[in-house]
Amino acid sequence: MNTAKYIRLSFYLLLLAVMVFTSCxxxxxxxxxxxxxxxxxxxxxxxxxxxxxxHTSDVSRSFEDFTPEQEYYIGRSVAAVVLSRYSPYMxxxxxxxxxxxxxxxxLASDVPETFGGYHFLILNSDEINxxxxxxGFIFITRGLLRCCRTEDAVAAVLAHEIGHIQHKDxxxxxxxxxxxxxxxxxxxxxxKTFGRQELAQLTETFxxxxxxxxxxxxxxxxxxxxxxxxxxxxVMILKRVGYDPHALTEMLAxxxxxxxSGGLDFARTHPSPASRITEIKMYIDKSSPVLIPEARQAxxxxxxxxx
Amino acid sequence: xxxxxxxxxERRITLNRIAKMIGIVRxxxxxxLLICIFVLPGSAGYQKVLNVQxxxxxxxxxxxxxxxxxxxxxxxxxxxxxxxxxxxxxxxxPDGKIQGWIxxxxxxxxxxxxxxxxxxxxxxxxxxxxxxxxxxxxxxxxAEFKKKNRNLDFTWVDRMENxxxxxxNIQAFLKEGQVISPEGGA
Numbered sequence: 001m002n003t004a005k006y007i008r009l010s011f012y013l014l015l016l017a018v019m020v021f022t023s024c025x026x027x028x029x030x031x032x033x034x035x036x037x038x039x040x041x042x043x044x045x046x047x048x049x050x051x052x053x054x055h056t057s058d059v060s061r062s063f064e065d066f067t068p069e070q071e072y073y074i075g076r077s078v079a080a081v082v083l084s085r086y087s088p089y090m091x092x093x094x095x096x097x098x099x100x101x102x103x104x105x106x107l108a109s110d111v112p113e114t115f116g117g118y119h120f121l122i123l124n125s126d127e128i129n130x131x132x133x134x135x136g137f138i139f140i141t142r143g144l145l146r147c148c149r150t151e152d153a154v155a156a157v158l159a160h161e162i163g164h165i166q167h168k169d170x171x172x173x174x175x176x177x178x179x180x181x182x183x184x185x186x187x188x189x190x191x192k193t194f195g196r197q198e199l200a201q202l203t204e205t206f207x208x209x210x211x212x213x214x215x216x217x218x219x220x221x222x223x224x225x226x227x228x229x230x231x232x233x234x235v236m237i238l239k240r241v242g243y244d245p246h247a248l249t250e251m252l253a254x255x256x257x258x259x260x261s262g263g264l265d266f267a268r269t270h271p272s273p274a275s276r277i278t279e280i281k282m283y284i285d286k287s288s289p290v291l292i293p294e295a296r297q298a299x300x301x302x303x304x305x306x307x
Numbered sequence: 308x309x310x311x312x313x314x315x316x317e318r319r320i321t322l323n324r325i326a327k328m329i330g331i332v333r334x335x336x337x338x339x340l341l342i343c344i345f346v347l348p349g350s351a352g353y354q355k356v357l358n359v360q361x362x363x364x365x366x367x368x369x370x371x372x373x374x375x376x377x378x379x380x381x382x383x384x385x386x387x388x389x390x391x392x393x394x395x396x397x398x399x400x401p402d403g404k405i406q407g408w409i410x411x412x413x414x415x416x417x418x419x420x421x422x423x424x425x426x427x428x429x430x431x432x433x434x435x436x437x438x439x440x441x442x443x444x445x446x447x448x449x450a451e452f453k454k455k456n457r458n459l460d461f462t463w464v465d466r467m468e469n470x471x472x473x474x475x476n477i478q479a480f481l482k483e484g485q486v487i488s489p490e491g492g493a
Contacts (some may be wrong), residue, residue: 010331037361067417068360070444071384077452079467088463099470104477107372108488110394113413115361119467137467182443203451206444210452240372242486264330296484 002227012050023123029121056103063171074209075135081214082131089122089142097303098122102138108240127265128255130157131217132164134171145255145307150292151300154249156234163233169226173216181205218304219270227280235284244290249277271304315334328487366407370395376474377407384420
């Protein structure tokens with residue numbers, strides 16, 4: 001009998017019908033569902049269904065498909081690499097201050113919830129630098145904190161880094177081929193097929209991803225547009241919490257004076273402070289700077305007195 | 308006689324084919340209906356059931372970042388959405404009476420399959436649990452990565468994670484610094 005043939009034909013007809021009636025965006029879920037339906041109706045066997053799902057998903061994978069949990073583990077290892085190049089400053093008072101301020105700002109961002117939360121650490125370096133590892137691990141050097149004269153300015157620095165986390169800029173630094181590779185390994189279903197060899201392969205991909213990110217963070221920097229975007233997010237966060245967004249341009253003005261051209265820090269990895277200020281001025285309110293309350297100024301000086 | 312028999316046979320085959328075709332069309336339409344039921348509601352409105360995609364999600368009494376925390380939900384917990392307001396979702400735990408607001412960044416439509424009682428993914432490091440807890444880049448892969456990169460020290464990464472402040476700490480901090488949110492509090 002040719003029943004199997006007809007059933008297969010009807011499955012293709014179904015796919016065709018689906019393709020006609022839906023847009024490209026929902027294509028992946030539709031095909032995946034179609035495969036599931038076909039499988040449940042015994043039109044195709046589970047391995048065929050699996051192959052369809054896998055093929056469909058591999059094509060459209062991007063950095064956005066990493067789950068918050070995967071992002072967290074990537075972030076932890078990126079953080080460990082950053083800490084292999086820089087040592088922590090180990091000033092509990094200052095770290096505590098940075099964390100309560102930073103976590104307040106993160107709550108007001110568009111991604112207040114990451115898998116492991118936002119955490120901040122001061123690096124013992126005179127360089128003017130900062131790093132945001134995926135998932136919420138943020139590092140600020142003493143050199144950069146010295147560019148901040150107010151709590152609002154410190155908030156601006158932290159909010160910029162939170163912006164990088166919110167936009168997943170770290171994950172975007174992972175090469176496309178590597179992402180495809182990762183999801184091909186992940187497509188293997190079940191613990192039975194996930195043996196030593198797959199683990200070794202996945203670890204290799206992981207290692208590559210960490211290297212892609214740290215190279216961008218430490219050596220090359222993000223694109224100018226990603227930096228401008230992080231500044232824009234910083235302004236938004238500062239406004240939401242109640243800090244003066246002009247503190248960002250004030251901090252950048254101090255940084256401009258302190259950066260040495262040809263240095264290994266922000267000078268190499270970021271657009272010049274002057275061009276960032278020009279960009280920010282295009283959307284920031286022209287209102288006069290807010291007077292900073294005494295108590296707020298007193299506590300930033302107290303917390304960062306040894307910086 | 309023979310020709311008539313052949314004709315009858317041919318007619319029978321044709322009828323059979325038509326019946327089969329109708330069957331196929333029915334299967335197709337049925338499948339299409341199934342797709343309409345399962346896929347289209349997702350694109351038309353929001354998914355009714357969502358899953359916690361972070362280690363611990365905070366359920367707040369109001370849709371505001373400093374809203375009072377009324378419950379904490381674990382990774383993989385399922386919630387039903389009652390209402391949307393901006394980036395906040397009013398949800399209810401299926402088998403409980405607790406309801407409150409959770410930020411959308413803590414939730415996903417993807418099902419997270421955890422082994423029963425293994426809410427803390429960090430503890431699930433054996434191979435058998437790999438497929439159940441977070442697949443892919445997880446604690447197992449990190450352990451392998453550490454073996455290959457013994458120069459890397461995670462001590463301070465672990466310590467960083469202990470820097471945590473409560474909503475009460477944060478509210479006191481904002482009050483002390485006279486930082487006033489223009490959005491107002493709750």
